[in-house]
Amino acid sequence: MPRRRELAVVDPRGRARRALAIEGCAVATVDGELTEFTDGHVVLERGKIVAVGAGPAPARAGMRRIDGRGCLATPGLVNVHHHLYQWATRGLAQSEDLFGWLDELYPIWAGIDADLVGDTTAAGLAWLGLSGCTTTADLHHVFPQGAGDMMAAQVGAARRIGLRMQICRGGMDLGRSSGGLAPDSLVEETGKVIAGMDAAIIDFHDPSPEAMVRVALAPCSPFSVSAQLMVETAALARSRGVRLHTQLAESTEEERYCRARFGLSPLVYLDRLGWLGDDVWLAHGVHLPDRDIAVLAEANTSLAHCPSSNARLGAGIAPVRRMLDAGIPVGLGVGGPASQESGLLIEELRQAVYLARAQGGPKALTVREALWMATMGGAHCLGRAGEIGSLEVGKLADVALWRLDGLGHSGIADPVAALVLGPPAPLARLIVQGNEVVVDAKLRTADLGELSRELDESCRRLVARR
Numbered sequence: 001m002p003r004r005r006e007l008a009v010v011d012p013r014g015r016a017r018r019a020l021a022i023e024g025c026a027v028a029t030v031d032g033e034l035t036e037f038t039d040g041h042v043v044l045e046r047g048k049i050v051a052v053g054a055g056p057a058p059a060r061a062g063m064r065r066i067d068g069r070g071c072l073a074t075p076g077l078v079n080v081h082h083h084l085y086q087w088a089t090r091g092l093a094q095s096e097d098l099f100g101w102l103d104e105l106y107p108i109w110a111g112i113d114a115d116l117v118g119d120t121t122a123a124g125l126a127w128l129g130l131s132g133c134t135t136t137a138d139l140h141h142v143f144p145q146g147a148g149d150m151m152a153a154q155v156g157a158a159r160r161i162g163l164r165m166q167i168c169r170g171g172m173d174l175g176r177s178s179g180g181l182a183p184d185s186l187v188e189e190t191g192k193v194i195a196g197m198d199a200a201i202i203d204f205h206d207p208s209p210e211a212m213v214r215v216a217l218a219p220c221s222p223f224s225v226s227a228q229l230m231v232e233t234a235a236l237a238r239s240r241g242v243r244l245h246t247q248l249a250e251s252t253e254e255e256r257y258c259r260a261r262f263g264l265s266p267l268v269y270l271d272r273l274g275w276l277g278d279d280v281w282l283a284h285g286v287h288l289p290d291r292d293i294a295v296l297a298e299a300n301t302s303l304a305h306c307p308s309s310n311a312r313l314g315a316g317i318a319p320v321r322r323m324l325d326a327g328i329p330v331g332l333g334v335g336g337p338a339s340q341e342s343g344l345l346i347e348e349l350r351q352a353v354y355l356a357r358a359q360g361g362p363k364a365l366t367v368r369e370a371l372w373m374a375t376m377g378g379a380h381c382l383g384r385a386g387e388i389g390s391l392e393v394g395k396l397a398d399v400a401l402w403r404l405d406g407l408g409h410s411g412i413a414d415p416v417a418a419l420v421l422g423p424p425a426p427l428a429r430l431i432v433q434g435n436e437v438v439v440d441a442k443l444r445t446a447d448l449g450e451l452s453r454e455l456d457e458s459c460r461r462l463v464a465r466r
Contacts, residue, residue, distance in 0.1 A: 018045075018062060018063070018064055019043060019044065019045040019050070019060045019061075019062060019063040019064070020043070020044045020045070020063065020064050020065075020066065020431075020434065021041055021042070021043045021044075021051075021057035021060070021063050021064070021065045021066065022041060022042045022043075022044075022057075022066045022068045022073055022399065022401055022429070023040070023041035023042075023055075023056050023057045023065060023066070023067070023068055024039060024041075024056075024067055024068045024069040025039075025040065025041075025068025025069065025070075025071040025072060025073050025401065026038055026039070026040065026071070026072045026073070026404075026415040027040035027041070027042060027052065027072070027073045027074075027391065028072060028073070028074045028368075028371060028391075028415070028416055029052060029075075029390055029391040029392065030074065030075050030371060030372055030375045030376050030389065030390045030391065031390045031391070031392050034368060034372075036416075037053065037054045039054065039055065040052070040053060040054050040055065040073070041053060041054075041055065041056060041057035041068075042057075042073050042391055042399060043057050043058070043060065043063070044397035044399065044431065044434050045060075045397075045434070046434065047210060047396060047397050047433040047434040048394060048395070048396060048397055048434075049391060049392060049393055049394065049395050049396070049397055049399075050393060051393065052391050052392065052393060066401075066428075066429065068401060068428070069405075070403060070404060070405030071401050071402055071403050071404060071405070071428050072401070072402045072404055072415040072416070072418070072419055072425075073391065073399055073400070073401050073402075074132075074371065074375065074391070074399075074400050074402065074419070075134075075375040075376070075388065075389055075390050075391050075398060075399065075400070076132065076133065076134025076135065076375075076388070076398035076399060076400050076430065076431070076432065077131070077132045077133045077134065077135075077332075077345050077346065077374045077375060077378070077400060078133070078134070078135045078136075078331060078332075078374065078375060078377075078378025078379055078381075078382065078388065078389060079128060079133050079135070079136040079137065079332070079333055079334055079345045079378065080137050080281060080283075080304040080331035080332065080333045080377075080378045080381040080382060081137060081139065081245075081247075081283040081284075081304035081306055081331075081333025081334070081335055081336075082124070082128075082136055082137065082138045082139070082333060082334050082335070082336060082337075083138065083139055083140070083141075083335075083336035083337070083338070084117075084120050084121045084124040084125070084138045084140070084154070084337070085109070085112055085116065085117050085120050085121070085140060085142065085150075086105075086109075086120070086336045086337050086338035086339075087120040087123055087124045087337045087338075087343070087455065088112070088116055088120050088455070088458060088459050088462055089105055089108055089109070089338045089462075090337050090338055090341045091341060092104060092105060092108070092338065093105055093338075096313070097251060097253060097313055097314055097315070098250055098251040098253060098254070098313050098315060099181060099251070099253045101313060101338075101339065102181050102182075103181065105338060106181070106182050106183055106186060107183060107466070108462065108466060109142045109144075109186070110142075110144050110183060110185055110186050111144070111461075111462050111465035111466060112142060112144060112147060112150075112462065113144070113147040113148050113150075114147055114148030114149055114150050114152070114153040115148070115153070115458060115461075116458040116459075116461070116462060117140070117150040117153045117154060118153035118154070118156060118157050119157075119451075119454045119455045119457075119458040120455065120458065121138070121153065121154045121157035121158070122157035122160055122161055122446065122451055122454070122455075123451045123452070123454075123455045124337060124343065125157060125158060125161040125163045125165070126161050126443050126445075126446060126448065126451055127343050127344070128163065128334070128343070128344075128345055129161060129162075129163055129430055129437050129438055129443060130344075130427065130430075130438060130441070130443060131343075131344035131345045131346045131347070131424065132345060132346050132400040132402065132427060132430060133163065133345045134163060134164055134388070134398040134399075134400065134430065134431075134432045134437075135163065135164040135165070135166070135378070135379075135382070135384075135388055135398065136163060136164075136165055136166070137165075137166040137167075137168055137216065137245070137304075137333075137381075137382060138154065138165065138166070138167055138168060139168040139170050139218045139220070139245060139247070139283070140154065140167070140168065140169065140170055141170025141171055141172055141218065141219070141220040141224070142170075142172075142186060143171065143186075143188055143196065144185070144186060145185075151167055151169060151196075151199075151200045151203070151204060152203070152204075154167050155167065155204050155213055158212070158213060159212070159213075160445065160446060161437070161443075161445050161446055162432055162435060162437045162445045163432060163437065164211075164212050164213075164388070164398065164432060164433070165212070165213055165214075166213075166214045166215070166216055166243075166382055167200065167204065167213065167214075167215055167216070168215075168216045168217070168218035168245050169196060169197045169200040169201075169215060169216075169217055169218065170217075170218040170219060170220050171188055171193035171196065171197070171219060171220065171225070171229070172186065172187045172188065172193075172219070172220050172224040172225055173187050173188055173189060173190045173193055173225055173226050173228075173229045174187060174223075174224055174225050174226050174229075175187040178226075179261060180223060180224050180225075181223060181224065182224060187224075190226060190228055190229050190232065193219075193229055193233075194229070194232050194233065194236060197217045197233065197236060198236060198240075200215050201215050201217075201240050201242055205240075205242055207241065209386075209387050209396075210387075210396060210433065212433065214242070214243075214382075215242055216237075216242055216243040216244065216245045216382075217233050217236060217237045217242060217243075217244055217245070218244070218245040218246055219233050219246050220246070220247065221246060221247040221248065221250075221254070222246075222248065222254070222258055222262075222266050222269055222270065223254055223257045223258065223261075227273060230246075230270075230273045230275060231273055231274065234273070234274055234275055237279070238279065243279050243280065243281070243382065243383050244275065244277075244279055244280045244281075245280070245281055245282070245283070246270075246275070246282060246283070247282070247283045247284055248266050248267065248270060248282045248283065248284060248285060249265075249266045249267060249282075249284060249285050249286055249287045249288050249292070250283075250284035250285075250286055250287075250310070250313075250315055251286065251287070251313070251315045251316075252287060252315075252316075254266055254287075255287050265292065266287075267288060267292040267295060267296070268292070268295075270282075271295060271299075276295065276296070276299035276301045277299055277300070277301060278299070278300040278301070279383065280299075280301045280302070281301065281302035281303060281304055281329075281331070281381040281382070282296075282301060282302070282303050282304065283303070283304040283306060283333060283335070284303075284304070284305075284306055284310060284315070284318065284335075285303045285305070285318050285319075285323070286310055286315050286316045286317065286318045287316065288318075288319060288323075290322065293319065293322055293323055293326050293328065294326065296323070296326070296328050297323075297326040297327050297328050300329075301328070302328065302329040302330070302331065302377075302380050302381040303318075303323060303328055303329070303330050303331070303381070304330075304331050304332070304333040304378075304381055305318050305320055305330050305331065305332055305333065305352060305373065306318075306332075306333040306334065306335030306340070306348075307332075307348060307351040307352045307354075307355045308334070308335065308340040308342065308347065308348060308351050309333075309334070309335025309336060309339040309340040310335070311351070311355065312339050312340055312341075313339055317355045317356070317358065317359045319359070320352065320356050320364075320365060320373075321356055321359075321360050321364045321365060324369065329377055329380035329381060330373050330377050331373055331374070331377040331378035331379075331380065331381040331382075332345065332348045332349065332352060332370075332373050332374045332377065332378060333348070334348060344424055345374070346419075346424050346425070347424060348374065349367075349370040349371060349373075349374050349419070349420045350370070350420055350421055352365060352370050352373065353365050353366075353367060353370050353420060353421070367414075367416050367417050367419075367420035367421060368416055370420050371416055371419070371420060375389045375390065376389040376390055377389075396433055397431055397432075397433055397434040398431065398432055398433065399429065399430075399431040400427060400429075400430055400431075401427065401428040401429040401430075401431075402419055402425040402426070402427060402428070403425055403426045403427070403428045403441075404418045404419065404422075404425055406426070408422055408423040408425075409422045409423070409425060426441040427440075427441050428440060428441075
């Protein structure tokens with residue numbers, strides 16, 4: 001078995017010690033003024049950005065320099081909604097809507113365990129890293145009895161690959177016999193869900209500004225959990241100072257379900273439960289009328305837009321233009337590899353532009369707005385806008401350096417347009433907290449063949465349990 005290659009020498013906080021300069025590249029800072037340089041530099045030291053500007057990097061003792069000619073430097077991309085365990089069930093339920101898709105997949109997911117979650121998380125994070133992602137949020141809500149410690153498996157995989165991660169301890173307590181969609185064997189008692197959430201916070205949440213792992217609490221969706229679980233989760237999260245996340249208004253089936261069961265739209269129901277605020281980000285938001293958008297904006301609640309997943313399930317197109325105009329922070333999410341088999345975050349920027357324009361015309365979303373959503377918008381969703389999401393002095397050293405001098409991007413003079421509208425650009429570098437995770441489009445922290453073999457073995461075990 002190949003040995004894992006090690007990252008550069010780091011200090012106890014996981015930060016590369018030696019200063020590193022990227023220069024000669026175009027730079028899109030995504031700061032408050034959307035500052036860009038056609039020929040600029042970014043300097044990183046001890047896990048932080050220490051200089052950004054035009055021209056060559058200033059001299060610094062012992063600094064290593066990277067030639068960025070032909071490249072574009074951007075903040076590392078931030079994926080704000082995922083289900084990494086679903087990597088094991090890609091390609092299934094190909095022509096189903098959300099509820100039909102869940103009906104087909106829930107019985108399969110009943111066989112997952114901590115080993116599979118570790119393998120799917122490692123594989124998914126490696127793939128995300130190769131698509132420019134430095135931070136990802138993952139909502140895990142399926143906890144079969146006796147399956148082991150899945151949160152620990154996710155944290156271990158994140159440390160192995162070297163990406164920054166927000167693990168979202170989810171759960172369901174509303175089985176099919178009580179009006180939910182999931183089989184009863186897949187749901188937990190309300191108290192057990194809350195205890196699992198509390199344990200995840202105690203064991204894994206790091207509130208420090210440089211945290212590589214944070215925890216959020218994330219009941220699956222209004223049609224999967226009880227009102228009691230939603231209320232108790234919000235109380236626990238706010239007492240512990242962690243963020244809240246759930247999926248909402250994804251499909252017309254969900255809309256009908258909530259109106260039939262609660263007499264309310266999904267968003268109004270969530271509001272009645274005290275679930276809106278600046279410590280909350282929601283996923284999907286496909287079916288939100290103007291009055292609901294106004295409520296979200298007033299509450300300063302963020303939203304994860306998952307364009308490819310929503311399109312794959314035929315759910316519709318989220319009203320992103322109206323959300324942005326209302327002042328709602330909108331980030332981008334892959335949305336789960338069983339409903340977005342490509343799994344590349346960089347592709348979501350183009351998809352977001354295309355779907356917004358299909359809905360609202362050619363001016364509905366610009367390429368720079370798409371880049372903002374994939375970086376600063378995501379940072380807002382995760383409550384980390386002061387730490388990640390832009391290339392600014394003092395922020396964490398999370399940088400993607402995209403190679404745009406190949407045939408696929410030649411002739412596009414605007415580097416941001418080349419990145420967003422062109423084919424997925426190869427990564428010259430992906431740097432997370434100053435550590436080089438991807439170099440010349442190759443993952444440095446794990447062997448892709450080994451990850452594939454581990455994943456294949458877990459998938460075989462999952463099939464054998466069906």
